[in-house]
Amino acid sequence: MTKTEQEELLNIALEAADKAASFISEQAKMTLKVDFKGTTNLVTNADVSSEQIIMETICARFPDHQILTEEAGSIETGSDYLWVIDPIDGTTNFVHGYPFFAVSIAVCEREKPIVGVINHVHFGDVYSATAGGGAFCNGEPIAVSTTDSLKRGLLATGFSYEHDEIWSRNMDLFKNFTNLTQGVRRAGAASLDFCHVARGWLDGFWEYELNPWDMAAGAFIVQEAGGSVTKTDGSDFALFDREVLASNGHIHNAMLDQLKR
Numbered sequence: 086m087t088k089t090e091q092e093e094l095l096n097i098a099l100e101a102a103d104k105a106a107s108f109i110s111e112q113a114k115m116t117l118k119v120d121f122k123g124t125t126n127l128v129t130n131a132d133v134s135s136e137q138i139i140m141e142t143i144c145a146r147f148p149d150h151q152i153l154t155e156e157a158g159s160i161e162t163g164s165d166y167l168w169v170i171d172p173i174d175g176t177t178n179f180v181h182g183y184p185f186f187a188v189s190i191a192v193c194e195r196e197k198p199i200v201g202v203i204n205h206v207h208f209g210d211v212y213s214a215t216a217g218g219g220a221f222c223n224g225e226p227i228a229v230s231t232t233d234s235l236k237r238g239l240l241a242t243g244f245s246y247e248h249d250e251i252w253s254r255n256m257d258l259f260k261n262f263t264n265l266t267q268g269v270r271r272a273g274a275a276s277l278d279f280c281h282v283a284r285g286w287l288d289g290f291w292e293y294e295l296n297p298w299d300m301a302a303g304a305f306i307v308q309e310a311g312g313s314v315t316k317t318d319g320s321d322f323a324l325f326d327r328e329v330l331a332s333n334g335h336i337h338n339a340m341l342d343q344l345k346r
């Protein structure tokens with residue numbers, strides 16, 4: 086893939102996220118149709134329509150590419166290129182008018198991310214990255230923090246909709262990390278937790294039971310911003326493995342020590 090081809094993928098990802106974000110902003114002023122995918126797992130008509138807008142934009146330019154999305158499922162074509170889409174990350178926040186929700190789009194080449202875009206709809210912040218090209222917010226380069234100890238760190242996590250054993254274990258970790266750091270935030274949009282690590286507002290973020298569309302763009306943006314991304318046991322991060330530790334790199338091992346206990 087040439088730099089020009091990568092730029093073209095980035096431009097389509099930016100365009101799709103921008104169109105979806107404009108649509109979502111308008112929807113936020115209207116009465117939403119809210120359905121339940123589980124007891125606490127919400128989906129709205131805006132999630133479904135946002136996904137359609139993104140898919141139409143991609144398919145118009147790259148009709149042969151594969152797509153993995155949260156709401157409507159996948160398009161399998163056998164192409165080397167896979168788009169991974171979360172049409173609204175943070176749907177619960179969106180439904181409540183809490184402004185932490187985003188559009189997340191990644192492009193992978195043979196499962197390796199090469200482009201990531203996250204649009205923080207309410208604040209208009211657009212995060213982006215390309216392989217080897219660094220990470221940006223609104224066109225300005227961003228970088229992870231230099232914090233090198235847990236006791237000076239600010240972290241984030243999230244909790245899945247399933248209130249199972251892993252959820253309960255994460256409650257214990259939440260308590261433990263709150264005790265060891267300057268605090269643990271839980272804003273409810275994994276894509277933005279990654280972005281906030283990438284721009285140095287947060288020093289680390291971990292979560293279990295995530296899906297590829299929650300992680301694809303965000304994990305890549307952290308890596309391109311100079312951070313570290315692994316599984317919570319320190320092994321290599323993989324999109325379909327459902328868990329992640331993303332940090333500024335300096336506190337990665339200290340976080341792993343706690344996560345592995």
Ligand code: IPD
Pocket residue numbers: 171173174175176177243244245246272273274275276294295299
């Ligand atoms: C959710 C958010 C949340 C995380 C959940 C995700 P959704 O995505 O990213 O922060 O804790 O695990 O499912 O359902 O709002 O797209």
Ligand code: CA
Pocket residue numbers: 171173174175275298299
């Ligand atoms: Ca999500």
Ligand code: CA
Pocket residue numbers: 132155171172173174175176
């Ligand atoms: Ca979603």
